[in-house]
Amino acid sequence: MTLAQAIADYHALLEPALAIDSWQRLTEEMRARQLYFGERPLATVLRPRLITASQYDLLRRGTQQVAEAARAIVAAALESSELGQEVRDVLMLTPLEERLIAMHPGYLEPSAHSRMDTFLTVDGTSLQFVEYNAESPAAIAYEDLLTQAFLAMPVMTEFMKRYALTTLPARQYMLRTLLDCWQAAGSPGHEPRVAIVDWHGLPTATEFEMFRRYFTEHGLPTVICAPQDLSFRDGQLLAPTPEGSDMPVTIVFKRVLTSEFLSHYGEEALTHPLVQAYATGACVIVNSFRAKLLHKKSLFALLSDERFHDPLTAAQRAAVAAHVPWTRVVRPGITTYQHELIDLLPFVRKNRERFLLKPNDEYGGKGITIGWEASADEWDAALQAALTSPFVVQERVTIAYEPYPALIDGQVVISERLVDSDPFLFGTEVNGCLCRLSTVTLLNVTAGGGSTVPVFIIEDSPASGAGDDSL
Template identity: 35%
Template sequence: MSQDATRSLADRLDAGLSAPGAMDAARFEAFLEAQRRLGLVHGARALCRHLRPYLIAEQDLAAIARAAERIAFALEKVAQRAIWDDTLAEEVGLSADERALAAVAPGPGPLHTVGRLDMLVTDGGFSFIEYNADSPAGITDQLLVERTLMALPHLAPLRDGIGLRTPAPHRALLGALREGYAAWGGREARPTIAIVDWAAVDTAAELKVLAELFSAEGHRAWILDPDELAYDGRLLSAGGERIDLVYRRVITQELVERRGLDHPLIRAYRHRAAYVANSFRTKPLNKKAAFAVLSNPLFSGLFTPEQREAIAEHVPWTRRVTPGRTVWRGRAVDLVELLLGEQESFVLKPNDEYGGRGVLLGWRTTPAAWREAVRGAAERPTIAQERRRSRTARMPTFRDGGVEEEEVYFDLCPFVFARGVEGPLPSFTARMEGAMVRLSTSEVSNVSAGAGVTGLVIVDGARAPREGARHV
C-alpha cells in the first residue's frame, strides 16, 4: 500500500508534537479523562493512548473498500446457502439450534445491516482474516477520537485541512437501520430504537453514545438488557413502551445459551413484530469457518469472478481442523500432519469465540501446547489459517514524563453496511464506510485483549496540507 501521500504529513504532525509545551503529563491525563467522560473506553480503560491518527491515502482506502464490499457480499452468500445446504451448514459449524434460528425468515430487508471485517495491513497489501457480523463494536470510535485526540494542539494541521476527510460510520449505521426498517415494512418515520445488550458489557459506554446519537436524530432510543423486553404476541415492548426497531448488540450464542429460543426478542422476531438488526441469520457469517468456505476451491462456484479475485488476493488459506487430506500450496497433504509440521505458518482459532480468546499463533506457541490444540480440535471446533505477516508502525505516545515512539501492530477493520439497490423488490448490497483502527504491542490486537484505537484520516495526496499551507 502506498505511503507517499501520508509520510510527509505524519512527519509534520510528529514534529509539532515534539515542540516545547505541546504535550506534558497534565495535558495527557486531561486527554485520557476526556475519553472516559465521552465514552471512548473499554470498561474503564481509555482506548486512545497514541497521539496521531492513522493516515491513509484516498486511493488505498478505495482499494480496501472494493475488496471489503466484495468479501462481505460473498460471505452473505455463504450465510444464505448454509441455511438450507447440509454440507455448507456442516462446513461452517452450525448447531441445530443455530440453523433453526437462521432458517426463520424475518421478512424483507437485508440479511445483515452492519458488519466489521478484521484486516491486517501487510508488506504486500492487506488481508481480511475474520468477519464480525453478529455484534460489531467500535462504530463510535471515530466520532469520539475527533472530539478528543483531534482537539490536541499538535494536530491543528488536520482540522479543516484541505484534502483531508474523516469517515462517519455512526451516520452510516443509522442510515442502514432506517433503510432496512423501511424495506422490512416499517411505517414509522422515526421508529423507536432499542439497543439491546447485557447490562454489564464492557462496551456499555459505546451503546450510550449511540443512544444519544439516535435521539439527536429524532428517535426515541434507549438501552435495554434482554431481560427488560416483553412480548405479548402482538407488540415487543419495555416498560410499557412499544419497540419498533431493535439494534441487536447481544450476541446470538449468548442469548440462546442463557435464555433459550423462547426469549421475547426471538419470539417477536419470529412473528415479525419488530425489525431486528442484525437479523439472527448472521450466525453463519460470524463463524470463523466461513473463511474456510471462501478460500476452499470446492465452493468457488458460489461466488462471482470479482469476488473470487478478491478472495484469492485478500483472504488467507483457511480450513476447519478435521482429519483428512487437503491441498496447501499446490500439494495434497494430511491436514493434521501439515499443522504439526508447519506450526510457524499457521494460526489456530476457535470457530465460535470472539475478542481474541483462544487464538494460538503458531510462532508464539510452545510445540506441546500446539500439538494439544491440534489434537483437541475434534472436541472444540477450530479453524487453521495461514499466517499473514502484519506490518508494524511507529506511533507517538506519552510515557514516563515524555513523548516517545512505540512500535505497534495495527489493524484496519472496515465497517460494511447494507445498501439498498433500486428495483421492484427490496435488494441490498454492501457499502464500506470507515474503519476501526486498532493498535497493540501484541499480534493479537483485539480491544478486549488490551489493544487501543486511534482515528482514521483520509488524505488526498494532490491536495493534502503542506508546511506553510493556509487552511480555511
C-alpha cells in the same frame, strides 16, 4: 508526499510542550465523551491512523468484493440442497442456531452492518483479512467521537496547517440501516422505536449510551436494556424506560451475541419475548440471526476453498485469492493447500510456524493459539483440544506495523505497533473504519491491551479544515 513522510512530519511536531498539551487535551476530551472501554481510555497514543485516498479505495474495494463473495457462498446454507448441507457442515451451526436462521428476518441482507478485521500495510502493498465480525460489531460510535477528541488536540491543529484531512463518520449509516431494515420489513408497529439490547454491566455500555443519544437527537426514540428486561404482550415487544414505563419496540439493535443468548436460555430461547416478536414480525432485529452465517470463523474456510467458488465472479475470486488467508475446519481428512493435497492434521502439526488456531465462534481473542509463538508441545496440545470443539486453522498473514508516539513520564516515545484496519460495512458498502494498535500479536482491545485511534484520509494539499465534519 509519501505517507511515511507525513507521519514523520507529524512526529516532528511533538516537541515536549506541544505533546504534553495535546495529551492533556485528549485526556479531557475522552473523559468528557466517555471514551472508555470499561475503565480504560480508548486511546493511549498521540497520533491517529493516517491513510491515503488510494489506500482507502483499496480497503473499500477489496472488502466489498470479499463481502459479496461471502454472501454468494453462504446463500446455499438456506437451501435444502446437497451444496447447502456442505456449506452448513463447514459453518458448523448448532441445532438452535439453525432454528433461528430458518426464521425470515423481514429483509434480505443477512448482515446489515458488519466489520471486516484486516491488516493494511503502510505502503498499501498488502491487504489481508483475518476475521469477519458480521453479527454484532462494536466501535462505530466510539470512532466517531474519538475523531472529535483527536481533532481538539493542538498537535492536530498544527498538522492540518500543512495537510488536509478527511474524517470517516459512520453513525449516520447505522441510523439509516436500522430504518431501512424496518421499512423493508413493512414498518412493523407503524412507528420506529429502538431498543439497544445486550447484557447489563458490559464494558461497551458507554457506546450504547452514545448511540442512544445520537438516535434520540435524530428523532428515533431509543432505550437500552438487557434480554431479560424484554416482554411480549398483545403482539408488541416491550422494553422498560428509565421512567418506569414500557415502550413498544419495533427495532432491536441487537448487540447481544446469538451464541451467548442461546447459551444463557438454551431451548427456552425459542420462546423468549425477543424471538416471539421476531417470529411474528412485530419487530425487526438488526443484525438478524442470519448474520451467524457470515460471522462464523469457518466462513473463511468456505472462501478459501475453491470447491465453493462456483457462485463467484472472476473479480470476487481474485479478491478472495488476494485478501483471504487459507483456512480450514480442524478435523481429520485430506484437503488442499496451495493446490496440493495434504493430510490436514499431520501437516498443520508439522508446520505450526505458518498457522494459528481459532474457536469457530468466539470473540475478544479467546481461545486463540498462535503457532509461531507456541512451543511444539503447546501446539500439539492446542491442536488436540481443537478436535473436541469447533475450531479452524488459519494461515499466518502479513501483519502491518507503524510507529506511534506515546507520552511516557513526560517524554514522547515512538515505538512500532501492530495496526489493525477494520472497515465498517453497511450491507456490502464500506463507510468508516476502526483502527486498533497493539504491541503484541493478539490485537484486540477486549483481550485487555492496545489502543484505539480514529482514521483520517490524508491529502498533501494546504488544509482549510478537517474535511467532512458531519459528525
